[in-house]
Amino acid sequence: MEENKKMLGAVTIPQEIAQDLQSSLKNIADFGKKIDAYTAESTTNILDVVLFGAIVLQASDIHLEPQEEQVRLRIRVDGLLQDAHIFEKEIYHHILSRLKLLSKIKLNITDKAQDGRFTIAMAEDVIEIRTSSLPAEYGESIVMRILNPKNLKELDTLGLRKDLYDIFTQEIKKPNGMIVVTGPTGAGKTTTLYAFLLKIQNPEIKIITIEDPIEYHIQGISQTQADPEKGYGFAEGLRSIVRQDPDVILVGEIRDLETAKIALQASLTGHLVLTTLHTNSAIGAIPRLIDLGTDGASIASALKMSVGQRLVRKVCKECAVMQKPSAEELAEIKKGLKNLPETAETPDLIGLKIAKAKEKGCPACNLTGYKGRKGLYEVFLVDAHMEKFILTNPAESTIKELAVKNGMVTMWQAGLIEVVLGNTTLEEVKKVVEAD
Numbered sequence: 001m002e003e004n005k006k007m008l009g010a011v012t013i014p015q016e017i018a019q020d021l022q023s024s025l026k027n028i029a030d031f032g033k034k035i036d037a038y039t040a041e042s043t044t045n046i047l048d049v050v051l052f053g054a055i056v057l058q059a060s061d062i063h064l065e066p067q068e069e070q071v072r073l074r075i076r077v078d079g080l081l082q083d084a085h086i087f088e089k090e091i092y093h094h095i096l097s098r099l100k101l102l103s104k105i106k107l108n109i110t111d112k113a114q115d116g117r118f119t120i121a122m123a124e125d126v127i128e129i130r131t132s133s134l135p136a137e138y139g140e141s142i143v144m145r146i147l148n149p150k151n152l153k154e155l156d157t158l159g160l161r162k163d164l165y166d167i168f169t170q171e172i173k174k175p176n177g178m179i180v181v182t183g184p185t186g187a188g189k190t191t192t193l194y195a196f197l198l199k200i201q202n203p204e205i206k207i208i209t210i211e212d213p214i215e216y217h218i219q220g221i222s223q224t225q226a227d228p229e230k231g232y233g234f235a236e237g238l239r240s241i242v243r244q245d246p247d248v249i250l251v252g253e254i255r256d257l258e259t260a261k262i263a264l265q266a267s268l269t270g271h272l273v274l275t276t277l278h279t280n281s282a283i284g285a286i287p288r289l290i291d292l293g294t295d296g297a298s299i300a301s302a303l304k305m306s307v308g309q310r311l312v313r314k315v316c317k318e319c320a321v322m323q324k325p326s327a328e329e330l331a332e333i334k335k336g337l338k339n340l341p342e343t344a345e346t347p348d349l350i351g352l353k354i355a356k357a358k359e360k361g362c363p364a365c366n367l368t369g370y371k372g373r374k375g376l377y378e379v380f381l382v383d384a385h386m387e388k389f390i391l392t393n394p395a396e397s398t399i400k401e402l403a404v405k406n407g408m409v410t411m412w413q414a415g416l417i418e419v420v421l422g423n424t425t426l427e428e429v430k431k432v433v434e435a436d
Helices: 002-008 015-024 028-041 046-056 089-103 162-171 189-200 234-242 257-268 285-292 296-302 327-337 384-390 396-405 411-420 426-432
Strands: 010-012 061-066 070-077 080-088 114-121 126-136 139-147 177-182 207-211 222-225 248-251 272-277 303-315 321-323 354-356 370-381
Touching (some): 028 046, 028 080, 046 114, 061 089, 080 089, 089 126, 089 139, 162 189, 162 303, 162 370, 177 189, 177 257, 177 285, 189 248, 189 272, 207 234, 234 248, 248 257, 257 272, 257 285, 257 296, 285 296, 285 396, 296 303, 296 384, 327 411, 327 426, 370 426, 384 396, 411 426
Parallel strands (some): 177 272, 248 272
Antiparallel strands (some): 061 139, 070 080, 321 354
């Protein structure tokens, strides 16, 4: 912890503020009231209150957005931005000055985007804050990304179905090949990759990562930070990593042809390579790699598993109600789960009741009806038969047909299973996944 403080310059939240917020913050409404109370006393500790309050409420991002006369504070909880407070411009400038000093970004530059970082020293952990400033119409717009080590999850705590857990544990124990996790920004791809690393980590193997940024520091793993401005991008870093004789390599993201080629080559020469791609589905990894310019034969030989991922909000257990689905909802669920493979343990639909989020929620869920999030996954496996099929350069839709025939549970089906189990709502699944 001390080493991280020296590297980034840590800020310590005053103990009385930390204790006060920890004991009194239950929802975002409480957060706004506390900011008002501290602002009335003094502006000195406002940034501390904003930072620690957002951490207590398990926010992933803090947004300061200047408007014509005031500045809006919003925090992202469970993937959704929620209004927290309105600041006067004078207080915002006070916060901005201190934030720039902490983040080591230039105070006198207001017409260019800048990035910085600092850490918050907690009792047990160090939480890293990534700061981004962007010139906007009425002042600099600020986003602070909170990288809380408590969000680091083990594979056993991801809430996976048994069939998924069995597939993941089997595939990540293979000595070589490429495993890709796909999905849009904010879908939890990095969390899944770290869960894989934590599962396979042991003193007998060497694991090296190249990331931008390093989101969570894991003891016993060699983690390197990409820095394209200094000529150390993913491709350069990966080329150096291969010379370090690793068993497992994590590449934060494949963005270009050179990185893709080196990663594929590494996976074909005795390394297990874990990485991410921005695609809409698990099978979309194949056309994406081809679009980058890689050879189809290399993809077919190297790719062992592609995981498509989304996050859905879970219903609030305090205020959600269970009720019978409408005839249309039941028909939609039955149609979607009709061809579910036996390995996925088809849920019983007799006497089915599904969760409905309360319209205005309750204080426990910040009046949203939802609290917490859960991953939806589809897993595309490349066996010998699929490898030969990929070599024929088939359309993505044709690959999906064969994958489903071989027992792949689609993302839509994964969402419907969570609906049947009462974890989320049909409306929430439809927001993030397209029906098959």
